[in-house]
Amino acid sequence: MAVKKLKTKMSRLETIAELLEDDNQEIEASMKLFEEGIKLINECSADLDTLEGKITIMVDGEEQEFEGSVEA
Amino acid sequence: MTNARILSVSELNQYVKTLLESNSLLKNLAIQGELSNVKRAASGHLYFSLKDAASKIDCVMFKNAAIGLKFLPKEGQKVTLRGSLGVYQPSGQYQITVRSMEPQGLGDLFQAYLALKDALEGKGYFDRDHKKKLPEIISRVGLITSPTGAAVKDMISIIKRRNPLIDIVIYPSLVQGDEAAGNIIKGIRAFNAVQSVDVIIIGRGGGSIEDLWAFNDEYLAKAIYESDLPIVSAVGHEIDYTIADFVADLRAPTPSGAAELVAEETMTMIVALVNQKSRLIQIIEAKIGKNRETVLRLKKDLLRFRPQERIEEMRLYLDLINDRMIRALKGRIKNERQQLINVKTRIEAMSPVNVLKKGYVRVTDNNGFPIASITALTNDQLVILHFADGEAKASIQSTKENK
Numbered sequence: 001m002a003v004k005k006l007k008t009k010m011s012r013l014e015t016i017a018e019l020l021e022d023d024n025q026e027i028e029a030s031m032k033l034f035e036e037g038i039k040l041i042n043e044c045s046a047d048l049d050t051l052e053g054k055i056t057i058m059v060d061g062e063e064q065e066f067e068g069s070v071e072a
Numbered sequence: 073m074t075n076a077r078i079l080s081v082s083e084l085n086q087y088v089k090t091l092l093e094s095n096s097l098l099k100n101l102a103i104q105g106e107l108s109n110v111k112r113a114a115s116g117h118l119y120f121s122l123k124d125a126a127s128k129i130d131c132v133m134f135k136n137a138a139i140g141l142k143f144l145p146k147e148g149q150k151v152t153l154r155g156s157l158g159v160y161q162p163s164g165q166y167q168i169t170v171r172s173m174e175p176q177g178l179g180d181l182f183q184a185y186l187a188l189k190d191a192l193e194g195k196g197y198f199d200r201d202h203k204k205k206l207p208e209i210i211s212r213v214g215l216i217t218s219p220t221g222a223a224v225k226d227m228i229s230i231i232k233r234r235n236p237l238i239d240i241v242i243y244p245s246l247v248q249g250d251e252a253a254g255n256i257i258k259g260i261r262a263f264n265a266v267q268s269v270d271v272i273i274i275g276r277g278g279g280s281i282e283d284l285w286a287f288n289d290e291y292l293a294k295a296i297y298e299s300d301l302p303i304v305s306a307v308g309h310e311i312d313y314t315i316a317d318f319v320a321d322l323r324a325p326t327p328s329g330a331a332e333l334v335a336e337e338t339m340t341m342i343v344a345l346v347n348q349k350s351r352l353i354q355i356i357e358a359k360i361g362k363n364r365e366t367v368l369r370l371k372k373d374l375l376r377f378r379p380q381e382r383i384e385e386m387r388l389y390l391d392l393i394n395d396r397m398i399r400a401l402k403g404r405i406k407n408e409r410q411q412l413i414n415v416k417t418r419i420e421a422m423s424p425v426n427v428l429k430k431g432y433v434r435v436t437d438n439n440g441f442p443i444a445s446i447t448a449l450t451n452d453q454l455v456i457l458h459f460a461d462g463e464a465k466a467s468i469q470s471t472k473e474n475k
Contacts, residue, residue, distance in 0.1 A: 001211050001212065001239065002211070002237035002238075002239070003209060003210065003211035003235070003237045003238055003336075004209060004211040006237065006341065007209045007211075010341070010344065010345070010348075013345075013348050014348075016352070017348060017351050017352060017355065020352065020355045020356065020359075021355055027359060027360075027363045027397070030355075030356065030359050031356075031397075031401075034352055034355075034356045037348070037352045038349070038352065038404075038408060041345050041348060041349050041352075044341075044345050045342070045345060045415075047237075048237070048338055048341060048342060048345075051236075051237050052236050052237065053211075053212075053232075053235075053236060053237050053238040053239040053240065054239045054240075055228065055239070055240045055242070056239070056240070056241050056242070057219060057241070057242040057243075057244060058241060058242065058243045058244070058259075058262060059244075061262060061265075061266075063241060063268070066219075066240075066242055
């Protein structure tokens with residue numbers, strides 16, 4: 001579910017950008033959002049480098065680890 | 073006959089040509105035999121010989137006729153063809169110009185296939201409106217395929233290369249023979265029962281029409297039609313369409329092609345992140361600029377009211393806030409800017425054009441579709457080599473797959 005996890009963060013990022021674009025917002029609140037946004041971006045970049053999806057095989061309706069050899 | 077007129081070679085060939093080509097029997101031939109020496113020319117014409125135990129004859133099937141073929145002619149295949157006998161004058165050779173060709177022995181199966189196709193089309197199984205779109209976010213992919221074949225390896229390695237974050241769930245299944253259709257149906261139902269994946273790929277490598285027969289099963293068609301999860305068919309043959317291909321929500325010409333359809337490249341996410349970062353920095357910079365103006369205006373207002381000590385106090389306070397904010401942000405922004413530049417440089421280094429400049433080429437077929445696997449190539453196939461500074465057409469002499 002690594003992709004979903006990442007996409008959730010990215011959609012929060014979109015919300016942050018939209019909130020920031022609101023002119024009526026206090027500078028303190030904007031600063032907080034900016035910090036949160038940058039933190040999220042850096043987290044996402046790290047996720048892209050480190051997260052890895054699982055490969056499983058269905059046996060009798062259960063997912064088990066796939067042991068076939070696959071070179072990427 | 074000593075007075076016989078002396079003919080030129082051209083006259084003789086012309087005479088034979090006229091004689092043969094005006095014969096009504098030879099104009100409408102139906103012949104059976106075995107294919108040999110099958111060659112597909114870059115022009116799209118198909119050249120081959122038809123032979124039996126003792127003789128052979130050259131045949132040509134021009135592009136406009138070859139397009140209508142419902143199968144891929146193969147060495148040794150028994151066929152029935154229809155056409156006319158013609159003489160190629162420059163060399164004095166006679167050959168058959170083929171209008172149509174059918175594999176022998178498949179007649180009944182073909183009839184059954186066509187009947188089923190018509191019936192299902194009538195039921196609305198192939199309707200565009202019924203086809204499901206691929207979800208925007210694909211996090212988990214279900215593969216219904218043989219767990220030991222080349223197809224599963226290809227699909228896994230392509231998905232992983234494009235997006236290592238995607239989870240892959242394999243439903244092991246037979247993909248040819250009497251039990252294959254039943255197996256695949258169970259796989260479709262299993263994934264639908266637990267909704268554990270975002271999309272299903274049904275895949276197998278290429279094969280003869282007989283090999284692919286499991287994919288022309290009425291119950292399999294029904295299972296695909298009724299699936300809540302979107303299904304991509306990748307029954308590896310670019311030319312033959314199986315019933316499964318028609319019912320599926322999306323058809324890929326090969327398993328590799330299906331893998332490319334479902335796996336969003338992580339590169340697009342990296343680009344999106346970089347863009348978001350630029351956007352955030354821009355917004356905050358604009359805000360700081362505006363805020364500064366407000367501070368200056370407030371200062372002016374205060375000075376007008378002249379309660380001296382208060383003013384000094386306030387001014388100090390405002391300066392303090394302003395300085396602190398600007399200092400905090402400038403360092404931060406500078407830092408993020410630099411990071412942004414670093415990432416952009418990295419992306420540029422990865423762009424295909426730069427890779428091409430290093431001496432790699434990108435290979436596509438005649439229609440511009442990328443060729444990512446040696447299995448997508450056949451001898452004499454026309455391909456286009458894309459260099460950084462131009463293109464070259466080439467045809468394949470021979471292929472060898474890495475084992």
